[in-house]
Amino acid sequence: MRNVKWKTAAIAGPVTNSTPLVLKTMARKKNPGSKLSRREFLALVGTGTSVMAGAGFLTAKFSRRPVEQLIPYVVPPEDYIPGVAAYYNTVCNLCPAGCGITVRIREGRAKKIEGNPAHPVSQGGTCALGQSGLQVLYNPDRLQTPVTRRGERGTGDFHTVGWNSALTTVASHLDKLRLANRGAGVGLLTGDIRGHLDDLLIQFLGLMGSGRYLQYAFTNPTNLYSANAASFDTAQLPYYDIANSDFLLSFGADFLGMWVSPVSYSRAYGDFRQGRREGEDKGPRRQRGQLVQIEPRMSLTGANADIWVPAVPGTEGALALGIAHIIAGGAGRFAAALAEFDPPRVAEISGVEASTIERLARSFGDAKAPLAIGGGGAAAGTNGVPNLVAINLLNHLAGNIGREGGVVFNPKPAFGRTGMQRHGSYLDLLAFVEEIADVDDGVLIIAGTNPLYDFPGDERLVRALQRIPLVVGLSSFMDETMQYADIVLPVNSYLEGWGDDAPEPGVGMRVASISQPVVAPLYDTMDVGDVFIRLAQRMDRDMQRAMPWPDFHAYLRNAWRRMYDKRRDKLDYVDFDAFWTAVLEAGVWGETRRASQRNEFHAQVDYEPPVHAGNDVDYPWYFQPFVSQGFFDGRGANLPWQQELPDPMTSIVYGSWIELNPRTANELGVDEGDILEVSSPAGSLRAPVWITQGIRPDTVAMPIGQGHTSFGRYATGRGANPLSILSAQVDSRTGAFAWGATRVNLTPTGERIRFVKTGGWSRTLDRQILGPRSGETQEGGDHG
Ligand code: SF4
Structure with missing residues (x-):
């Protein structure tokens, strides 16, 4: 297939009246290589029409590199020129922020990820986790073919099967249920899914006669x-x-x-x-x-x-x-x-x-x-x-x-739903899985979420999963939850597949992006959307007719075509193909619509004291797990770069630690590296001490992310998971997991380790070089 490459500004020629708005604007900039700010993005799309933003900017940006081209994935691999880099814009999906990214490709291999300068969320930046996306793609522990369970659930005993066999097994099970009007027993549990994939999944479940669709992510701000x-x-x-x-x-x-x-x-x-x-x-x-x-x-x-x-x-x-x-x-x-x-x-x-x-x-x-x-x-x-x-x-x-x-506040997204509309709380998740376990012939399909790592140490979820007759997992890795599946279908990494996204919280206006494959799939994997389309094609005629697309890419194009048709008069493109290509090139599309906002306040205000599990005699310290920079909620722990990334506060790499105020360390008679037994009403773990002035004496804290029991060679068996000793406390209004509501006791074990870290000795050895200033609320003294 031949398509127009978006060439550099020099190749594109002088700015004329027919030059797209953004290109004209950016051509006037003195420094075209600088990022496109949210304000500029708003200004560009705030001109009375909906326009493509970004393509011109990126063209200008890369014009300093004469051999490089910014291209959409409509250009086939044979167009690659050896030794010449190409850049693809797509979307990072390693957390729900939805940053736009640009991936550098050489000879069909992804080499580097950077932020897409034209995307108003990322504005040319990424976080460390976003940079490590290449290690999701090239991770040696990726699932490369479908597998089915051979041993007990949870033991990790699987053997490989072909796609045909795996899909036929799942489809025939679903078909039987649907034809017997028992499709309501099929449930779908996913992580953060927005955009048109969400619509496809709703449609599939609707055809099954089921409304059981729940998204669960530990970090969802429920x-x-x-x-x-x-x-x-x-x-x-x-x-x-x-x-x-x-x-x-x-x-x-x-x-x-x-x-x-x-x-x-x-x-x-x-x-x-x-x-x-x-x-x-x-x-x-x-x-x-x-x-x-x-x-x-x-x-x-x-x-x-x-x-x-x-x-x-x-x-x-x-x-x-x-x-x-x-x-x-x-x-x-x-x-x-x-x-x-x-x-x-x-x-x-x-x-x-x-x-x-x-x-x-x-x-x-x-x-x-x-x-x-x-x-x-x-x-x-x-x-x-x-x-x-x-x-x-x-x-x-x-x-x-x-x-x-x-x-x-943002206007309603151009497509899909906001992040909360399908999300459930901790209690919702538990009820959801238990309900499916109570249904005869229940089927649970799990995609993109790992609740057995995120979940606290109660066994209810595992027991419910054990009772479900068929658990199907869609994942790139054999994580803790996939260990309990009967069939695991390997899915594309986000750099290999199609998708789209309306980022939330966004930038105060409508923004959307298409996620395109920047490389061909490395292994025998599929997009999540393709799995559902293929399943439908193996089911009865009605299913086949209702889901007629050859693949998810076709479904996505159709959906964007409908969006284009609704706005055709306002868009400055000769046809849909031109629009689609331009959105792929730019990696972002915006619309002027904004939400009406009034400074009204509807809630009653009152203070509700927190309730912590564990009394303050047996469990004297508040326990505060925190989301870590490198691993987020634990999903980054299988990426070697993230394991090697020094924690920005402690400079520790590879392991876990528990943070103590110097006064607490003095009370316990422990020093840096001494290993403590940390026990709560729900369980215990062991972690080495890190002493810092940056914590209250009545509080101890641990980073979330390590302590995996199954997540590939880089994550498994490393450090401890603080979530595993949390009591099942929930928010009184929403039922969301209250992960800051457990108290702990600390007992020195007499053992110690030496931290692997890049920083030196972090304390002042009682020299009071950095004491709190008079009148400040910081508490505690140094411990040397
Ligand atoms: S992981 Fe980082 S780069 Fe990726 S979407 Fe989240 S914040 Fe953005």
């Missing part, structure tokens, strides 16, 4: 969706306009780590700190923004903050109401609800001095564009939703909804 629905009547993740804020009050949201959309927020943080309006690189600076981070254990964001406030875990809502109490000054609609949250009482609850609370309230109230965000530990207690509602109230009092530097 409580934030719920708090936003209660506060603003919108169950959505808004875009937090950090770049244009001048005072950022973050309650536990590690947005420079891996919270919600870390690349986008890290970019915005750069503008915030430089005192520039977003996207401006010259002109007068305004005052640089000030960042305050409230959290019991210092995250990467906390380490970058001007003020770090270590509050008692789970009391962030009280702190927010205390600040609101001072700002509201006893007046207005919330006066009665806030009356009891005076600084002395809030200080008693949160462990933060009253003077600090007053100072934060004054700074927030005096700022021109104050912004409050909440996440991480603030959302991970049994009171996550009320905490977040209290934080939302600060934004309402500041008049922040829909305002520059505030909280910007």
Whole structure:
């Protein structure tokens, strides 16, 4: 198939009246290699029509490299020129942020991943996990052919079969159920799936007569969706306009780590700190923004903050109401609800001095564009939703909804659903699997989620899985959950397959991307969408007629054609093929539509004390697991680059550790590297000690991600999984897993290890070089 390559600006020739808008705009830029900011993206698509953004920009960017070409995957492999690099735009799917990426290809091999400069979410950046996507593709532990179970479930005893046999087995089972009107017993459990693949799966299940479709991801911000629905009547993740804020009050949201959309927020943080309006690189600076981070254990964001406030875990809502109490000054609609949250009482609850609370309230109230965000530990207690509602109230009092530097809600996506519409909580997941286990001939299809790693140490999920007659897994790796499948079908990595995405939280307007294969599949694998289409083709005539596409690529093109047809009059393309090719080239498409936003607040506010599993005598310390920079929720642990990536706070590589305040270490008589037994009401594990001033003395913390029992050679048997000793606590409103609501006891084992780390000795050996300044709330002394 021949198609037009998008060549460099030099090849494209001079800018003319027929040159696409973006190319003309970028040709006027003095520095065409710079990133396209969110503001520029908004400006480009805000011209009254829906336009393609980015192709011209990328063309200009790469014009400095005369032999390189930016091409869509409609160009067949035989077009590759030996020794000449080509670049493909696609979407990273290693976390739900939906960053646009550009992959460098030589001789059909993917060589390097970078952010797509034209994509308004990533703006040319990626996180470390995104960079490691090549190691998903080339991972030696990838499943290369379908396998079926030979031994007991959970033992990992499988043997290989062909696709034909595996698909026929599954299809005939489904066919029988459907023809007997018992298709309702078929359930689908997935990770974060957005875009048209989600539509295809709904259609397949609908044809089966089943509505059992649940998405589950440990990191899904279920409580934030719920708090936003209660506060603003919108169950959505808004875009937090950090770049244009001048005072950022973050309650536990590690947005420079891996919270919600870390690349986008890290970019915005750069503008915030430089005192520039977003996207401006010259002109007068305004005052640089000030960042305050409230959290019991210092995250990467906390380490970058001007003020770090270590509050008692789970009391962030009280702190927010205390600040609101001072700002509201006893007046207005919330006066009665806030009356009891005076600084002395809030200080008693949160462990933060009253003077600090007053100072934060004054700074927030005096700022021109104050912004409050909440996440991480603030959302991970049994009171996550009320905490977040209290934080939302600060934004309402500041008049922040829909305002520059505030909280910007996105319009309904151009296709698919927002991330919450199919997502379930911990309790939903358990009920979902148990219901299928109770159905005769129940079938559970699991794709892209690993709840047996994410799930706490209770056995209910495993017991339910054991009872389901047929469990089918779609995965690239034999992870903990796939061990319990009867048949595992190997799927393409995201660099080999088709898909699309409407990123959430997005950028305050409609944005969508197509994910295209940048290389041909390395092994005998398929797209998830192709698996379902092939299954339908092996079932009865009605199924075949209802799902007639030759493959998922055809389904996706059809879906985008429908979108194109609806907007044909507004789009500046000769036909659909030109539009499709242009979107593939640019890697992103945007539309001017924005959500209407009113600064209304619908929720009742009150403080709900957190409930922790374990009493404070037997279990004296709050236990705070945290999402790690390298491994996210554990999915990055099988990537060697991520294992070798020094943790940004400790510089430790490869292992796990438990973070202790020096005062705690003194009490226990332990030093760095000493191994502790960490026990909770739900179980115990062993981890070496890391001593840091960046944690409260009544709190200990561990990174999430290690401790896999089955996830390939790089992840299995390395470190410990802190989630495995959590009690099954849930948020009181949503049923979401409250992973910050367990207490632990610590017992020295007398054993020790030497950390593998790149940093040197991290403490001051009682020389008090870096003690807390007078009046600061940081607690604890050095331990040398
Ligand atoms: S933030 Fe998520 S989507 Fe973006 S590059 Fe990192 S892993 Fe990929």
